[in-house]
Amino acid sequence: MPGRSSSSVKIYWLDSQRVMEKLKAVARQMRASHPEIEQVLLFGSLARGEAAPGSDADLLVILSSSTQPFLERIPRYLPVGLPVGVDVFPYTREEIDRMLAEGNLFIRQATREGIALA
Structure with missing residues (x-):
């Protein structure tokens, strides 16, 4: 009798x-398309060299200014097409x-x- 196959993906290795x-x-593209971005910093496990399979990228996007509330900004600056979450x-710099x-x-x-990405 065949065993049941798992539908989940297992990642064993992260190509840092x-x-x-x-x-x-992606950070360079973000700065080019959003002039209000002063800097994009990577922090967290990837920046510390402690990333494991399944780790995500934590990006601090520093803006010169914004009139939107923080939560409404997130979709505008959320990059797509990356090999990690x-x-x-x-x-903003002031915040x-x-x-x-x-x-x-x-x-x-x-x-x-x-770590400054752009």
């Missing part, structure tokens, strides 16, 4: 170099400076370990 090349290319955090002054640990870690 390929992922970084794609992230840099992406979490994007589009904050980041304020959060750092308030001691926000999330933003502090993201800016401290962030």
